[in-house]
């Protein structure tokens with residue numbers, strides 16, 4: 476539910492890389508079409524309801540005060556021109572409930588006579604005839620069904636499966652396709668390259684007072700929260716995974732923040748099993764906003780149901796390692812400020828034994844994981860490694876477009892869904908304008 480536009484420089488950078496029409500001033504009207512603010516964040520009346528997180532736990536207020544004590548600013552609207560600072564996240568939510576893309580866009584359109592939705596349909600490949608996409612073949616139940624396209628085919632399978640689908644259709648790097656026995660229908664070496672993602676470490680602390688979700692999600696307190704949610708659509712059940720943001724710069728001279736924090740008044744006993752600690756605890760997720768490291772996603776088999784291979788290559792560059800280390804040091808420094816004194820008991824992870832840069836790096840390597848912001852695997856551009864052009868058309872194939880996170884040339888400075896909504900709004904205009912015959 477976390478909604479972050481990113482920074483002006485993200486999109487201006489896209490334009491500078493040859494993606495004309497994608498600079499910040501060009502795409503701002505599309506954010507305006509997306510965003511419907513209920514609260515003080517802005518006057519937009521778009522399609523997706525947004526609101527500030529309504530919960531204001533005492534420990535959260537103390538955390539923001541601690542950030543101020545450490546020299547950072549309080550920022551009530553990071554989706555404005557200035558992203559720096561600490562405050563509450565904005566979420567796509569209405570009346571305490573998440574509003575998904577399907578809720579906001581698809582459900583209201585379901586009555587249209589020119590729309591039919593087929594669920595449980597797994598697309599196997601894009602059908603190609605003489606260099607043109609003519610439809611897709613999907614598996615429904617045990618049957619292969621062909622859908623033909625009068626105008627064009629739009630792929631929106633996401634940054635993991637759009638490149639895989641292209642490869643399974645014979646569009647990609649011959650050096651990847653041929654060894655798998657896939658016939659090369661169109662050589663496009665950038666498919667599945669340029670994987671970008673946000674890598675996140677989770678630092679956590681034992682908290683002195685019972686003011687965290689660890690205790691509030693058990694026994695009678697949980698029952699009370701459930702009752703509160705159904706009676707008033709308020710309380711801890713309205714929360715997603717991020718309560719308070721921090722956007723900070725790890726060194727002077729940067730054009731904008733390069734690290735994002737996710738503060739939550741909860742801590743995992745076992746992160747993989749998503750089980751909370753029994754004792755009070757809090758967590759700060761630390762992520763580098765614009766990593767340099769690049770990975771790959773490629774099909775590993777002609778079997779359409781086989782998952783592709785994902786090689787993220789996290790922390791591959793010196794700069795990425797430096798930013799993660801500095802980001803975690805800043806998080807510790809904030810928590811050590813006086814406003815947190817009555818809450819902070821002990822740092823559990825990485826813990827006080829972590830002192831040197833190599834300790835921090837070791838913690839980052841062993842503790843970090845993706846926060847599922849994969850993008851860039853069919854990036855747009857005008858060079859030979861670009862998969863789509865700036866109109867999102869697959870280069871060299873007529874009648875085929877990609878509209879999803881895979882087209883981003885670089886990752887945006889924040890959670891990725893806002894950029895995807897914007898790409899979809901602009902993509903809709905490009906589709907309506909035609910030009911993909």
Ligand SMILES: Cc1cc2nc3c(=O)[nH]c(=O)nc-3n(C[C@H](O)[C@H](O)[C@H](O)COP(=O)(O)OP(=O)(O)OC[C@H]3O[C@@H](n4cnc5c(N)ncnc54)[C@H](O)[C@@H]3O)c2cc1C
Nearest residue numbers: 476477597598631632633636847879880890891892893895
């Ligand atoms: C657990 C999790 C939490 C997240 N939290 C946030 C957050 O709080 N804020 C934020 O900004 N971002 C968040 N993200 C990231 C955000 O969800 C993605 O950036 C965004 O959904 C990407 O949109 P997309 O349209 O590119 O792909 P997707 O949303 O992945 O959509 C692709 C669709 O294509 C379908 N599909 C794939 N292959 C096929 C096939 N062969 N045949 C038929 N259908 C197919 C999939 O089922 C899926 O419905 C989160 C992601 C995850 C996984």
